[in-house]
Amino acid sequence: MSLLEGRRTHLLTAAAVIVFAAFLAVADRTFDAFTLRVLNLCGIYVVLALSLNLVNGFTGLFSLGHAGFMAVGAYTCALLTLTPEQKELNFFLEPIVPWLAHVTVPFPVALLAGGAAAAVLGFLIAAPALRLRDDYLAIATLGFAEIIRVVLTNAQPVTNGALGLKGLPPFAGTGVVWVCAAAAVLFMVLLVRSAYGRALKAVRDDEIAAAAMGVDVFRAKVVSFTVSSFMAGVGGALLGHVITTIDPKMFTFMLTFNILLVVVLGGIGSITGSVIASFAVTILMEALRFLDGPLNLGFLQTEGRPGLRMVVFSVLLMAVVLFRQRGLMGSREFSWSMLARAGLLPRPGRGGAAGGPHGAA
Amino acid sequence: MALLETERVTMRFGGLTAVSDLAIRIEQDEIVGLIGPNGAGKTTAFNVITGMNRPSEGRVRFAGEDVTGLARHQISRRGVARTFQNIRLFRELTVLENVLVGCHAAIAPGVFSAPLHLPGYRRREGEARELAASLLGEVGLEGNAADLAVSLPYGKQRRLEIVRALATRPRLLLLDEPAAGMNPQESLELMHLIRRIREKFSLTILLIEHHMQVVMGVCQRIYVLEYGETIAQGDPAAIQNDPKVIEAYLGAQ
Numbered sequence: 001m002s003l004l005e006g007r008r009t010h011l012l013t014a015a016a017v018i019v020f021a022a023f024l025a026v027a028d029r030t031f032d033a034f035t036l037r038v039l040n041l042c043g044i045y046v047v048l049a050l051s052l053n054l055v056n057g058f059t060g061l062f063s064l065g066h067a068g069f070m071a072v073g074a075y076t077c078a079l080l081t082l083t084p085e086q087k088e089l090n091f092f093l094e095p096i097v098p099w100l101a102h103v104t105v106p107f108p109v110a111l112l113a114g115g116a117a118a119a120v121l122g123f124l125i126a127a128p129a130l131r132l133r134d135d136y137l138a139i140a141t142l143g144f145a146e147i148i149r150v151v152l153t154n155a156q157p158v159t160n161g162a163l164g165l166k167g168l169p170p171f172a173g174t175g176v177v178w179v180c181a182a183a184a185v186l187f188m189v190l191l192v193r194s195a196y197g198r199a200l201k202a203v204r205d206d207e208i209a210a211a212a213m214g215v216d217v218f219r220a221k222v223v224s225f226t227v228s229s230f231m232a233g234v235g236g237a238l239l240g241h242v243i244t245t246i247d248p249k250m251f252t253f254m255l256t257f258n259i260l261l262v263v264v265l266g267g268i269g270s271i272t273g274s275v276i277a278s279f280a281v282t283i284l285m286e287a288l289r290f291l292d293g294p295l296n297l298g299f300l301q302t303e304g305r306p307g308l309r310m311v312v313f314s315v316l317l318m319a320v321v322l323f324r325q326r327g328l329m330g331s332r333e334f335s336w337s338m339l340a341r342a343g344l345l346p347r348p349g350r351g352g353a354a355g356g357p358h359g360a361a
Numbered sequence: 362m363a364l365l366e367t368e369r370v371t372m373r374f375g376g377l378t379a380v381s382d383l384a385i386r387i388e389q390d391e392i393v394g395l396i397g398p399n400g401a402g403k404t405t406a407f408n409v410i411t412g413m414n415r416p417s418e419g420r421v422r423f424a425g426e427d428v429t430g431l432a433r434h435q436i437s438r439r440g441v442a443r444t445f446q447n448i449r450l451f452r453e454l455t456v457l458e459n460v461l462v463g464c465h466a467a468i469a470p471g472v473f474s475a476p477l478h479l480p481g482y483r484r485r486e487g488e489a490r491e492l493a494a495s496l497l498g499e500v501g502l503e504g505n506a507a508d509l510a511v512s513l514p515y516g517k518q519r520r521l522e523i524v525r526a527l528a529t530r531p532r533l534l535l536l537d538e539p540a541a542g543m544n545p546q547e548s549l550e551l552m553h554l555i556r557r558i559r560e561k562f563s564l565t566i567l568l569i570e571h572h573m574q575v576v577m578g579v580c581q582r583i584y585v586l587e588y589g590e591t592i593a594q595g596d597p598a599a600i601q602n603d604p605k606v607i608e609a610y611l612g613a614q
């Protein structure tokens with residue numbers, strides 16, 4: 001790539017980031033609460049999808065334990081941000097353990113603590129689980145996630161059990177969510193392009209050869225899993241503070257499945273694919289809500305069928321598996337030159353005016 | 362002191378003894394061949410030396426140090442590199458990136474220092490890229506640096522495997538059937554390449570090969586395995602006339 005071309009790419013990326021930031025600023029002021037929440041959910045899904053893509057796509061570990069790490073992040077963060085009065089209101093069946101009753105820390109600290117708690121747990125689970133591979137690893141991580149959920153359900157004095165926690169302060173506004181999403185994208189882009197990301201991909205492509213080349217395979221896997229757990233924990237914490245209520249039932253396998261859906265649709269091993277699919281899936285999830293209600297197709301009338309919209313995603317997933325196994329982007333990344341080749345952007349010379357929402361060019 | 366020494370190495374898989382009582386001794390700067398019929402245990406011997414399999418019995422010593430039971434990457438970092446019989450390239454990485462993975466230990470990237478491009482990492486990555494580029498030039502792959510490894514023709518994939526192993530800056534290079542599937546002309550070129558890199562990087566080489574022309578052409582000494590047992594060793598002329606070797610390859614008369 002010529003120097004001029006490199007500068008143009010950077011300018012276009014910077015422009016896209018600014019345009020999207022401006023869009024967010026406007027959206028934050030003008031959108032109604034529902035639309036804004038969907039937009040912020042997109043941002044959270046970006047964090048979650050990237051974290052799952054780090055292990056599944058870039059390290060080649062088939063992990064299905066994401067909901068568990070999200071739950072740990074969400075609970076840790078929530079317990080640290082709830083005010084003492086709210087805690088007393090929540091824990092009416094059995095009082096909260098005394099050492100947690102009066103702890104309240106600022107949201108950024110709680111958010112990082114949520115991520116850290118999930119990371120510690122991820123690290124502990126990684127050591128035994130990562131000795132397994134493929135489907136066995138998937139089953140083991142799935143099991144761990146269920147264990148976490150069961151523990152949360154039964155640790156009444158700490159988590160309030162099946163009642164969940166309500167009245168979480170709505171700290172996860174547009175700014176916080178999208179700063180986290182941007183940080184996740186930036187970190188992933190830099191990581192994947194670095195020597196460390198290269199080693200992860202080498203482990204994914206051929207573990208035996210990677211080890212023979214001096215890569216500490218087990219360590220690389222553990223690090224990848226731990227970092228991914230951190231991101232999942234932060235994502236879970238954000239989710240809790242957007243919805244403002246959490247309970248163990250939120251963090252079932254269905255949640256992991258939704259994130260996996262985003263990753264597979266976007267392309268396993270593609271950052272931009274994950275970002276695009278996060279938007280697509282989150283928005284469709286809400287836009288297709290009418291399918292769950294009573295339908296009137298003229299010749300056919302149905303009562304409400306909750307869950308019907310999920311059928312659309314199942315069909316979508318089947319279509320991807322049949323016709324486009326590698327997902328929307330495969331393992332490729334979006335780049336400005338890709339747009340230029342498609343004729344959507346003027347050839348180098350003058351800066352183009354196009355501003356996509358994704359700065360990961 | 363021998364660079365590599367295996368002491369009564371035995372490798373059993375359940376009831377099958379793939380290698381028994383293997384005693385190889387390789388001095389610095391030697392080129393040694395390891396031959397034998399299919400299933401003789403040659404690749405298993407490589408796997409034991411490189412830490413892919415832990416031997417059931419016996420010790421492996423490299424440069425005077427007992428390396429038995431060390432992890433694969435630790436043995437690699439001590440200076441033992443290998444290629445694979447069934448090519449094992451990183452399929453979705455480019456040719457250059459494949460070689461750079463070989464430099465992994467030298468770059469020593471951290472999960473945060475690498476993405477943040479901290480100065481130490483930057484310098485080491487820069488040096489690795491220079492080394493990788495010059496190595497690719499050495500075997501005529503400089504024009505393919507940006508291609509995906511999987512897209513290379515077979516002969517080039519074989520050469521890339523060798524270059525990738527060289528990038529770990531080994532003292533001992535284990536080549537597992539580098540000439541497999543090559544025509545006579547390509548085998549000849551490979552022979553020259555092996556001699557050249559050995560000279561240039563002062564390597565000691567242990568070579569598994571079925572092309573007798575290649576083995577006899579480059580090796581100074583040869584070990585012959587059959588059913589895991591070492592049935593003969595010596596210089597190429599002696600091996601060619603050894604009745605046990607002839608029997609192993611051609612059957613008893």
